[in-house]
Amino acid sequence: MAPFAEVIVCEKPKQAQIFQKALNLKKEYKVGKKSYAWYDKEGGTCVFYERGHILELLPPEHYESRLKSGWRVDLLPVIVKGSRWPLRVNLKSGGAAQMFKTAKWALVDCGTPHSITIATDNDREGELLGWELLEHLKLADHSNINRVLYSQVTQKKVVEAYNKKQPGSVTFLRYLAGLARQYADWSVGMNVTMGFSAQNKEQIPPYTPLNSGRVIFGISYILYVRHIDMRDFTPQDYYTHKINFGAGKGSAYSGNLIYPEKYVDPKIGKLTNGNVANKIKQAVLNAGKGKVVRCDKEKKETSPPQGFHRTGFDRHMIRRFGMSLEQIANAMQKLYEAGYITYPRVDLKVLDETMHAEMPSYLKAIIKNLRGANQLSESEKNLYERAFKLLDVKRKSKIWKKGVDDDGSHHAIITTEETVPVNSLTSDEFKVYREIADRLLIQFMPNYEYASTIVETQVAGGLISKTSGTSPLKMGWKGLSKDMEEESDEDEVDGKSLPELTLGQVVDVLGVEMSVQTTKSPNYYTEDELLGVLENPKKFVKNKDIIKKLTKLQIGTDGTRQNHVASLDPKGFVKFVKDGKVKRIVPEKKLISVMEVSPDYLSTPETTAYWESAFDDIEKGKLTLETFIQRFRTLEKRFFDDLKQGKFDLKEPITENARPCKESNENGEPCGGNLFYSKRKNKKTGKSFELWSCARCQASFFNNDGEPGNKLGERGTKGAGEKPEWTPPPNAPKIKCSECKEAYTYHKKLPGKKWSLWECIGCGAAFFDDGGKHGNKMKGK
Numbered sequence: 001m002a003p004f005a006e007v008i009v010c011e012k013p014k015q016a017q018i019f020q021k022a023l024n025l026k027k028e029y030k031v032g033k034k035s036y037a038w039y040d041k042e043g044g045t046c047v048f049y050e051r052g053h054i055l056e057l058l059p060p061e062h063y064e065s066r067l068k069s070g071w072r073v074d075l076l077p078v079i080v081k082g083s084r085w086p087l088r089v090n091l092k093s094g095g096a097a098q099m100f101k102t103a104k105w106a107l108v109d110c111g112t113p114h115s116i117t118i119a120t121d122n123d124r125e126g127e128l129l130g131w132e133l134l135e136h137l138k139l140a141d142h143s144n145i146n147r148v149l150y151s152q153v154t155q156k157k158v159v160e161a162y163n164k165k166q167p168g169s170v171t172f173l174r175y176l177a178g179l180a181r182q183y184a185d186w187s188v189g190m191n192v193t194m195g196f197s198a199q200n201k202e203q204i205p206p207y208t209p210l211n212s213g214r215v216i217f218g219i220s221y222i223l224y225v226r227h228i229d230m231r232d233f234t235p236q237d238y239y240t241h242k243i244n245f246g247a248g249k250g251s252a253y254s255g256n257l258i259y260p261e262k263y264v265d266p267k268i269g270k271l272t273n274g275n276v277a278n279k280i281k282q283a284v285l286n287a288g289k290g291k292v293v294r295c296d297k298e299k300k301e302t303s304p305p306q307g308f309h310r311t312g313f314d315r316h317m318i319r320r321f322g323m324s325l326e327q328i329a330n331a332m333q334k335l336y337e338a339g340y341i342t343y344p345r346v347d348l349k350v351l352d353e354t355m356h357a358e359m360p361s362y363l364k365a366i367i368k369n370l371r372g373a374n375q376l377s378e379s380e381k382n383l384y385e386r387a388f389k390l391l392d393v394k395r396k397s398k399i400w401k402k403g404v405d406d407d408g409s410h411h412a413i414i415t416t417e418e419t420v421p422v423n424s425l426t427s428d429e430f431k432v433y434r435e436i437a438d439r440l441l442i443q444f445m446p447n448y449e450y451a452s453t454i455v456e457t458q459v460a461g462g463l464i465s466k467t468s469g470t471s472p473l474k475m476g477w478k479g480l481s482k483d484m485e486e487e488s489d490e491d492e493v494d495g496k497s498l499p500e501l502t503l504g505q506v507v508d509v510l511g512v513e514m515s516v517q518t519t520k521s522p523n524y525y526t527e528d529e530l531l532g533v534l535e536n537p538k539k540f541v542k543n544k545d546i547i548k549k550l551t552k553l554q555i556g557t558d559g560t561r562q563n564h565v566a567s568l569d570p571k572g573f574v575k576f577v578k579d580g581k582v583k584r585i586v587p588e589k590k591l592i593s594v595m596e597v598s599p600d601y602l603s604t605p606e607t608t609a610y611w612e613s614a615f616d617d618i619e620k621g622k623l624t625l626e627t628f629i630q631r632f633r634t635l636e637k638r639f640f641d642d643l644k645q646g647k648f649d650l651k652e653p654i655t656e657n658a659r660p661c662k663e664s665n666e667n668g669e670p671c672g673g674n675l676f677y678s679k680r681k682n683k684k685t686g687k688s689f690e691l692w693s694c695a696r697c698q699a700s701f702f703n704n705d706g707e708p709g710n711k712l713g714e715r716g717t718k719g720a721g722e723k724p725e726w727t728p729p730p731n732a733p734k735i736k737c738s739e740c741k742e743a744y745t746y747h748k749k750l751p752g753k754k755w756s757l758w759e760c761i762g763c764g765a766a767f768f769d770d771g772g773k774h775g776n777k778m779k780g781k
Contacts (some may be wrong), residue, residue, distance in 0.1 A: 001042045003111030008047040008148075009103070009130050011120035014337050016049040018158045019119070023047070029102060034095075036102035046106045046113075050120075050129060054099045055136055056090040057186050060194065070741060071198040073643065077191040077636045083626050085183060087136050107137055115144040117165060119158075122149045122410060123345060123559065124615075127171055128178035147171050152416050154339040177619040184611060184632045189213040191636055192602065195643050196594075201695040203593075203650040205676035210594055210654075211571045214608045215564045218555040220573060221603040222533055222540060223587045224595035226525060233521040238270035239277035240515045243465045245290055245457060246508040251499035255457055255465035257284075268519055281514045283460040290465065292505040294456035301447040304477040306349035306399045307412025308439055310558035311535050313344075318528040321431055322581050325527060325562045331428040332413075340420050341436055344413055345559030351411045352404035353396075358417075360393050363444065365417045366437045373422040375430050387480045390445050397443040414440045442477035449474040453498050457507060469498055524577070524584040527565065534561050537605040546606050552616065553609045590654040597648045601635065659692060659708055663699040671697040675708050680740070682764045698736070700743055712743060712761055728761070738774055739765035745774070 010016040019025065020038040023045050029037035037048035060078040061067045067075055090096045107113065116139065120126035134140045145168035150161035192212035197204060204210060241257040257280070265272045308316065313332075317323045332344040370376065370384055404411050415437045422430060455467040472478075501507075525533070533540075534555040538547055547553060556564055565585075568574040573591040576583045601607060614631070617623035642648065653674050661671040673696025681688050690703035691712065701708040728734075728746035737745045740763035747769065748757045756769045757778065768775040 001110045003043065004039065004046045004106065004113040005043060006045045006115045006117060007106045007113040008045070008117045008119050009133065010047060010049040011126055011129055012051060012153070012337055013049050014153050014339065015119060015158065016047050018153070018155050019047040019162070022155065022159050022162070029105060031098035031101055034098065036099055037106055039106075046110075047119075048099070048102045048106055050099045050103060050133060051095065052093050053090050053129065054093060054096040054103070055087040055132055056092075057182070058086050058088055060190055062086075067194070069736075069738070071194040071201075073195055073198045073640075076195045076198070077187075077640055078194075079633070080183075080187065083629060084135065087132065103133055104137065107134075107139060112139070112142070115146060116142055116168075117146045117148060117162075118168060119148040119162070122151060122343060124174055124178035124181065124619075125559075127175040128182060131168075131172070131175040132179075145169075151343040151410055152339060153337060154416050154418055156417065173621055174619050176625045177615045180618050180625055180628045181611075181615055183629060185213060188632055188636060192639060195640060196648060199643055199648060200650045202673050203653045204695075205655060205657075206678045206693055206695075208572065208590075208654070208676075210590075211573075212594075212602070214602070214611055215556045215560065216568070216571075216573070217598060217603040218537075218605055218608045219530070219534065219561075219564055219568065220587075220591050220595055221598075221605070222530065222537065222555070223525065223574065223585060224592060225540060226522060227587050227592060229522050230524070235521070236265075236268060236270075236272060236519045237274075237516055238265075238268065238272050238519065239274065240271070240517065241277070241281060241284070242513040242515070243284060243290070243457070243459065244510040244513070245465075246510045247499045247501060247505070248507075252510065253455070253467055253498050253501075255455065255467035257459075258464045258466055260463075270519070274516075277514060280460070280463065281512045284463070284509055284512050287460045288509050290457040290459040290507045290509055292455060292501050292503060292507065293458045293464070294454060295501050295503050295505075296452070296454045298452055299449065299473065300452045301449045301476075302478075303397050303447050304399075304442040304445065304481075305439075306397075307351060307414060307443075308436060309347050309349050309412060310345055311347075311531050311561065312349065313413060313436070314562060315528045315531050316435065317432065318526070318531075318582075320435070323428065323431070324583070325566050327428050328432065329562055331426070331432040335429055335433055339418050340416055340433060342414050342416060343410060345557075346410050346413060347558040348404065348410055349399070349412050350401040350404055351399050351414070353400045353402050355411070356396065356400055359444070361417045362415065362440065363391060363393065365419060366415055366441060369415075369420045369422050370434070370437065373430070373434075375422070375425075375427075383480065387441060387445065390476075391441065392444050392446075395444050399443050438481040442481045445480065446474065446476040448472070448476040448478040455498065455501060459509065467498065523579075524586050526579075526582045526584055528582070530565060530585060531561065534565075540605050541609075542600065542604055543606055546609070550609050550613045552612055553605065554612060555605055555608050557612065589656060593650050593652070593654045597650060599639070599642060599647070601638065661694040661697060661699065662701060662708055662711070663694060663697045665697075671699070673697055675701065677703065680763065685764060698744070728759075733772075735774060737763060737765060738767075739763055739777070 008019050010019065016038065023040065025038035025040050025045060025047060027039050027041070028035040029039070029048070037046055039046035063078050063080060064075050066072070089100050107116070116134065118130035120130045131140060134142070134145070146165040147168045147170055148158070148161045148165045149171070150157050189212060193209050196210040196212055200210065242254055243257060244252060244254045246252050259271050263271050263273070263276055271277055314325060314328055317328050332341065335341045336344050367388055371381070376384070399412065413436055415433065420433065422433070425433060450470045450472050453469050457465045457467070459465055536553070537555055538553060541547060541553070555561065568585070569576055572588055574585050574587055577586050595603065614623055614628050618625060618628060653676070655676070657677055659675045661673040661675050663671040665671065671694060673694040675692040675694050677690065677692055679688060679690055691700045692703060692708040693700045700712040702710055702712060704710070728748070733747040734744040735758060737743050737760040739760060743760050743763065745758040745760045745765070745767065748759045750756060757766045758769060758774055759766045766778040768778060
């Protein structure tokens with residue numbers, strides 16, 4: 001075929017389908033029976049998609065082949081040279097080979113196209129997907145590369161963006177920022193994980209690496225600090241005083257005493273001295289009177305909260321419905337890919353003011369969709385009808401801001417103009433759609449109006465008792481939506497219950513209620529609480545000067561931190577424990593052990609904040625990719641220098657399920673290592689068996705009712721595991737098995753044969769002897 005005039009690179013099938021329909025691309029390119037590209041004619045326009053990363057960085061073993069036999073500190077760190085690292089087709093990603101074949105066909109096999117348009121998601125990840133493919137195919141220097149930027153996967157918005165496509169150079173620095181993140185996370189994550197695990201292999205179970213990385217370490221540090229706070233917590237009694245006042249004619253009110261700083265324990269901010277508390281109570285009672293020194297009554301109003309950014313929305317849904325991060329993420333992704341909500345992985349709460357003129361069509365779509373929702377009760381539908389009557393499309397709330405679109409096409413998460421088959425949505429999808437729709441609706445509803453009252457009464461020669469309260473006047477936007485981020489004041493009273501008071505009025509002290517309370521231990525974080533801390537971890541920063549230097553002090557990003565939190569469980573760092581309506585994140589021994597020895601330069605919030613700031617600087621052209629690579633190389637060198645000095649040696653096994661090794665050396669002295677339990681499978685027979693293995697002496701023992709039993713390879717081995725089919729003779733030569741990498745192969749001579757074998761008692765693999773070492777693997781073994 002002749003080269004295409006234009007090839008459009010998409011990230012998702014829905015994006016490609018929009019171009020297919022808009023540009024009338026009827027011909028298909030198939031790999032097997034599935035279509036991956038569409039075009040109109042030879043030499044015309046072609047579009048294809050690459051769902052996710054169809055390319056990946058090469059594994060560490062590519063650069064250091066000896067790592068295939070096991071991780072060793074002396075082989076680390078693995079250093080990849082240059083500012084562009086080699087890639088390969090990601091075989092772990094379903095369909096990657098077919099998608100890469102399609103991309104190569106459209107961009108190379110048919111000849112170099114006249115123009116290339118990158119239409120992937122509008123973020124660093126999307127930039128990375130598009131540009132890394134072009135660089136891998138040697139097309140990054142093409143003279144006519146364009147970029148399409150949009151925040152909604154809808155026909156209207158994608159076509160609008162396509163008609164306004166920009167030169168690819170506009171976002172190329174964002175690609176370099178994406179490369180910086182990818183390289184640093186791969187290099188530091190891989191090297192530190194391998195080094196940390198190899199150095200402490202005697203303290204960790206088989207196949208249980210000490211997963212390391214800047215975001216995982218940052219989150220683990222926050223959880224570890226809370227663990228220490230709980231461990232070291234000492235309960236302490238403190239005192240409060242509630243004073244009841246009479247204002248004449250049977251009217252009364254109460255207030256809480258505010259203590260002067262000299263009476264308060266600076267560590268907990270409470271009155272802890274019982275003698276002082278009793279003296280205060282007696283002084284107030286002896287005085288018998290109080291004087292109103294402040295009486296503020298005013299009408300106030302509150303505008304609706306701004307739009308949702310990703311972390312804010314996650315927290316909202318956890319608080320309101322108790323949804324998990326996975327449930328929220330899955331529902332949002334499906335709604336986004338279907339074109340029903342805008343791009344979800346954003347850190348913005350505002351909309352560009354240029355979008356205001358388009359809002360009538362957005363509101364019309366919401367009204368139509370919600371009116372047809374069978375998921376709503378009659379009372380809920382009536383509530384919406386009342387709310388719809390209050391909508392004012394000319395209204396401008398604080399969500400509107402000038403210049404939001406200047407750096408791309410992202411903004412707060414909102415619903416789109418699409419008609420949604422709401423009754424086909426799952427329960428989670430409908431909840432997500434409805435909450436996002438409500439947040440946009442309330443931007444066009446009246447403010448919430450209320451009466452606010454604050455009364456301060458002076459007693460006992462200068463002590464102040466404070467009373468505050470509110471009473472709603474007009475519900476406005478609060479009649480439809482509740483702001484889950486809004487905090488209530490526990491000391492607040494109903495404003496309507498306060499009597500009419502005047503400044504300077506003398507009131508009677510009717511009584512003093514002195515209470516003794518006890519400070520409560522901090523609890524394990526909920527998902528909601530942890531997300532809030534990760535978004536603003538300032539109080540955990542040791543170097544306070546850095547707060548002034550960094551524009552964005554966060555652990556992770558709005559698009560990534562949810563996945564990192566969820567990944568801690570399968571990695572064995574935490575367990576999620578149900579506590580009433582919430583789930584708490586409880587650190588496991590693995591996390592605690594790692595944090596006890598991990599260095600501040602890897603674990604504290606400053607590290608990930610430095611990196612995120614560097615990524616921003618690369619995108620702005622203030623920092624080069626090469627300079628950043630050199631920075632994390634310096635960090636890696638520092639880590640391995642410290643590692644080899646024993647600074648990160650674990651003190652004990654990372655799990656309670658460990659036993660002292662039963663093996664002894666030639667002198668009869670105990671091995672001193674640890675045995676860890678694991679399940680294995682005999683590759684020859686397919687049968688499973690259970691072992692206890694020691695990384696120090698390499699001995700393995702069959703499991704016997706939850707405890708180490710007979711040694712693997714001994715004659716007459718019995719236990720809960722599988723009995724070996726062949727037992728090696730005493731003193732038979734042995735070599736570590738290259739198949740299972742756990743048990744040993746023993747030299748096996750066969751009667752009447754000139755050749756011999758090396759056979760593994762553990763996995764059953766067998767190799768032909770090749771001069772005292774493993775040769776070719778025997779088929780069927």
